Structures are given as C-alpha cells and as structure tokens.
Amino acid sequence: MTVRVRFFARFRELLGTDIMVNAREGIVLSELVKEVASRNQDGYQAIFDDQGVFREFVILMQNGKRIETSAAGTTLVKDGDEIAVFPPVAGG
C-alpha cells in the first residue's frame, strides 16, 4: 500500500517531505515513521529519543487528525493515508 509522509520545519530539513512510501499491510504509525526517519540519523534523533520513543513535543497527524504519540504504536496505517510529522516552532 502507498502512504504519503510529510515532514515539516526542522524535520523537513533533515528528512525531506512529501515522501511516498510503499508500506506493508498492518504496519502501525510509529513503525512507519521510524522506518522513514531512519534514512537520516539526525532526522531520526530529532523525532525519537534513545529508547526509540517519540520525543514529547512531536506532533503526529493522520489524515489531518491529531494522533497522540503514545497511541502511535497501536494506530494502523491504511492505504492512501497522509501522515504529517512536525515540531512546534517556538521563536518570536
């Protein structure tokens, strides 16, 4: 199945954006993001901590709906999904 992954802001700089992924059936959201983020070590580390857990501030969206990162390990990805991953920016 094909899934579109979009990174924003700093994550985009490190990982690119609008990435079309051929994902396996039954993959959960956290695994999908991990696999895509693994292409760049700095990108991976910006999103995940040393234990492979999402950093607390990371925002995940599945088809425009917010998914708590704590629920990403049980959230199934479906064909045609659009996944957005971004960090809030803080400056003013």
Added chain:
Amino acid sequence: MLSEREHERYKRQIMLFGDAGQACLKKAHIFIAGAGGLGSPVSIYLAVAGVGNLTVVDKDVVDQSNLNRQILHYDRDIGRKKVASAEEKLQAYNPDINIRVIDTTLDETNADRLIGNADGIVDAMDNYPTRYLLNSIAQKKKIPLFHGAIRGFYGQATTIIPEKTACLRCLFPSAPPQEVFPVVGATPGVIGTIQTTEVLKYLLGTGDLLTNRLLIWDGMALHMDEISFERNPSCISCGTGCGASTSRMVASKNKIREKKK
C-alpha cells in the same frame, strides 16, 4: 466618531469595511505580548490600521543582534528599553491611537491583571511557558488568542476563540526544547502580518478565521500548508485535564520527586 483626519488616513480601508468598521477598530483594545520579531510587525500594522488601544509588554533591552528582524527598533535604540522604543515608533506611525507600554516580564503574578479586559491577546512571545500562560488566561477570561511562532524560514499561526475552538494546549500539549533559534526577519514579517490580519478580521466580524487550523509556513519551499485539528476533550487547559499529556506530566513530576529522594 472618526475625525476628518482619521477619515483621510483610513480612506483606503474604509472602502473595505466602512465607517462603522473603522469605528470598531478605534474602540478596540489589543494586548500584544512581546515587542520582538513578531511583536514588531503585529504592533506596527495594528497601529497603522487604527486599532485604537494597544498595550505592548516586554522586559528586554534592544540588542544589536535583534535588529535583523525586530523592525520596531533602530540601530540608535541599542541599549534602550524595547517598550520605550516601541512606544515612540508606534505613536509616530499613528498619533491618533493610544499606546500603553509595560516594561515587565509576563508571569502568573501579573499577566491576568495586565491583560485586563482586552479584546484580544496577540502571542508574540518566544517561549512556550509564557504562551501556555497566555492560553490559560485567554481561556479563563474568554479573550481570543492569536498565536504565532517562528524558527528560521518556518513559521506557524492559529487563532483560538475560547469555548468555541481548540486551544493552544490541545494542539501542543508539550513545549519543544528551548534554544537560541535561528531566524531571518522576513519570517516574523510573514507570520506577524497573518496574526494581524486575524485580529482585524476578528474585530470586524468578517471573513473566515484561522480557527481549528494550524497554518504552517515554509519559506524555503515557499509553501503554506494547513493542518486541521480538534479540541482535545481531555486537554489540561480547556478540557477535563485527564489526557495523556497530564499523565505524562504527573509521571515526570514523580520521577523528579524520586530523584530528590
């Protein structure tokens, strides 16, 4: 009532929203938290639009490294209080409005009182703890909050209407780590003018507000994206406070306690 001089000054926008709209702006009071990168374009454009009462709060002194983006302040203002510089410039832009400046750091002890009964709060801060404070007060007092934030060539904005829309905590339950952020002045220019547009539309009761939507600006790719979001029923600011982020917070507090033991 608008004076003849005000009629002339606002002629080109009175074409858009009439005398009644301009009079609405004149009697409005907007609280601007911060006189830096975002606070500069926000306060300048609200001033020239004729928003009649502006309060600007900042504790900092103008530093040379601010000048690439904080367009309220000039080279000659280095070492001067930002609010003194802001007051002078804004009053020079528009002598027909009231500018109130406050030289302080917003915190739990003063923010509620200083915001008073403003018609809107503009988030032009550079940190999430103060943003969360503004968000709580906005929720408590039912005052709209116009959020903006930037980093490098990236920015984000959303408009929060208490009791009607999701709040800042629904969207960002946890703050990103603090840092000295890189930035080019055009980025707060983009985001600050979006916040200003939102304030004006809100005061005029016109257009579609940026509510329950996060606008994401990417100046590098020259893309503007939008992400919809919903109210979180268990949000610790506008909901029941029973959400995952609350449990995470409690867990981390417990960790700290354990360490202290």
